[in-house]
Amino acid sequence: MQTVEQEQLAIEGGPRTVDYKFPTNSDISGRMFGDEEIAELTDVIRSGNLNVLGGPKVQQFEEEWKKTFGVKHAVTSTSGTSALHVGVLAVGPNPGDEIIVAPITDIGSIIAILYQLAVPIFADVDPISGIITAETIEPCITERTVAIMVVHLQGNAAVMDPIVELARKHNLLVIEDCSQAHMAAYNGRYAGTIGDIGCYSFQQSKHMTTGDGGMTVTNNDYLGERIMLAHNKGRGRSGRESQPPFLAPNYRMTELQGAVGLAQLRKLPTITGLRTKWGNLLSDLVDDVPGIIPPRAPTPESTHVFWNWCPLAKLEELSVGLDDLSQAFAHEGVGFGAGYTRTPIYEYDVLKNRRFFGESGYPLHDPANGRDVRYYTGMCPNAEGILKRMLVRHINEKCTEEMVHDMARAIRKVFTHYAK
Numbered sequence: 001m002q003t004v005e006q007e008q009l010a011i012e013g014g015p016r017t018v019d020y021k022f023p024t025n026s027d028i029s030g031r032m033f034g035d036e037e038i039a040e041l042t043d044v045i046r047s048g049n050l051n052v053l054g055g056p057k058v059q060q061f062e063e064e065w066k067k068t069f070g071v072k073h074a075v076t077s078t079s080g081t082s083a084l085h086v087g088v089l090a091v092g093p094n095p096g097d098e099i100i101v102a103p104i105t106d107i108g109s110i111i112a113i114l115y116q117l118a119v120p121i122f123a124d125v126d127p128i129s130g131i132i133t134a135e136t137i138e139p140c141i142t143e144r145t146v147a148i149m150v151v152h153l154q155g156n157a158a159v160m161d162p163i164v165e166l167a168r169k170h171n172l173l174v175i176e177d178c179s180q181a182h183m184a185a186y187n188g189r190y191a192g193t194i195g196d197i198g199c200y201s202f203q204q205s206k207h208m209t210t211g212d213g214g215m216t217v218t219n220n221d222y223l224g225e226r227i228m229l230a231h232n233k234g235r236g237r238s239g240r241e242s243q244p245p246f247l248a249p250n251y252r253m254t255e256l257q258g259a260v261g262l263a264q265l266r267k268l269p270t271i272t273g274l275r276t277k278w279g280n281l282l283s284d285l286v287d288d289v290p291g292i293i294p295p296r297a298p299t300p301e302s303t304h305v306f307w308n309w310c311p312l313a314k315l316e317e318l319s320v321g322l323d324d325l326s327q328a329f330a331h332e333g334v335g336f337g338a339g340y341t342r343t344p345i346y347e348y349d350v351l352k353n354r355r356f357f358g359e360s361g362y363p364l365h366d367p368a369n370g371r372d373v374r375y376y377t378g379m380c381p382n383a384e385g386i387l388k389r390m391l392v393r394h395i396n397e398k399c400t401e402e403m404v405h406d407m408a409r410a411i412r413k414v415f416t417h418y419a420k
């Protein structure tokens with residue numbers, strides 16, 4: 001009998017590895033909707049109140065979040081971007097202050113910084129995990145740096161202890177962007193609770209969803225108060241008579257989202273547990289396949305929760321490039337995206353051409369203060385390199401063990417075929 005390594009590739013006329021559809025993150029994410037969400041939503045509709053200021057659900061969602069994650073303060077908002085903006089508002093940078101951030105992320109992380117007129121400074125990443133490290137952050141620290149924004153990428157946790165130690169040494173705050181990493185853990189502690197501020201997204205494709213939505217958390221009482229104020233026009237949840245101590249937008253989550261969030265949060269441990277199980281199984285199954293580096297948590301006590309399963313292709317050991325691999329996988333019936341964001345975020349036109357506030361280029365272009373920051377290709381070589389080698393595969397709680405074995409078979413077949 002032929003082994004999978006000997007089978008002809010589907011793209012060359014051989015048999016497909018699978019002929020059923022895998023669950024993707026966008027079509028099933030949020031994924032375990034059911035009677036629980038309906039019951040919570042029915043309560044809200046029957047109550048006649050959809051606004052957080054008059055209803056219990058958002059507050060209950062925040063209370064349960066605090067208990068689940070063991071954190072003192074948790075405040076909802078309308079998106080991951082708003083949760084991060086609330087975090088930056090709590091830090092309270094002066095215009096032109098710098099926040100060190102990851103170059104492989106969603107633009108929401110960068111919006112949060114620029115909307116407070118702070119300057120995003122991109123640190124390079126670890127060449128395997130794609131996540132910024134204490135070593136890559138340190139050279140970016142200047143007298144204008146006020147914070148570090150770490151992105152826990154694709155469900156994997158950053159190596160936090162050295163980052164927090166570095167931040168303490170330089171008196172910087174650490175914001176953790178956990179938009180892709182709900183319940184990921186670094187050495188037994190949840191991502192989002194290790195630095196000073198943690199931010200989450202509940203957008204449709206995330207581990208849990210409220211359609212759109214966000215959460216900002218902290219264990220620091222001073223920051224906790226500022227987060228509460230920042231999510232609602234500087235007023236927090238107090239009445240109209242209170243004077244806002246600083247300017248802030250309205251990012252209030254509605255009771256409808258709060259109700260769904262509450263039901264979803266109760267399912268989150270099951271969802272992330274299954275993702276960890278299937279992602280780790282797939283990494284184990286393909287560990288010996290030539291030309292691939294499967295994704296792994298940074299330490300044995302850490303947990304990868306696999307927003308996506310993203311291996312790296314060792315292109316120097318393969319006879320084809322990333323797009324050819326992606327094409328071959330599509331024919332096998334096991335789709336892989338090529339490259340996640342394709343380029344680091346600083347190569348986006350909006351950032352390269354500094355299209356922020358009219359034609360000013362501010363805060364990167366600030367002639368009055370002799371500043372002219374520009375982003376350029378070659379700035380973070382590891383980030384640029386890794387995105388040319390990263391494949392992106394949906395793996396989630398709707399997968400079965402059989403599906404994971406089928407994915408592994410397709411990976412073994414395609415990589416072995418193209419190994420030099």
Ligand SMILES: Cc1ncc(COP(=O)(O)O)c(C=O)c1O
Nearest residue numbers: 079080081106108109179201203
């Ligand atoms: C790492 C990261 N940061 C921020 C965001 C922004 O979240 P949202 O789309 O909910 O505004 C996302 C969303 O994909 C993300 O993945």
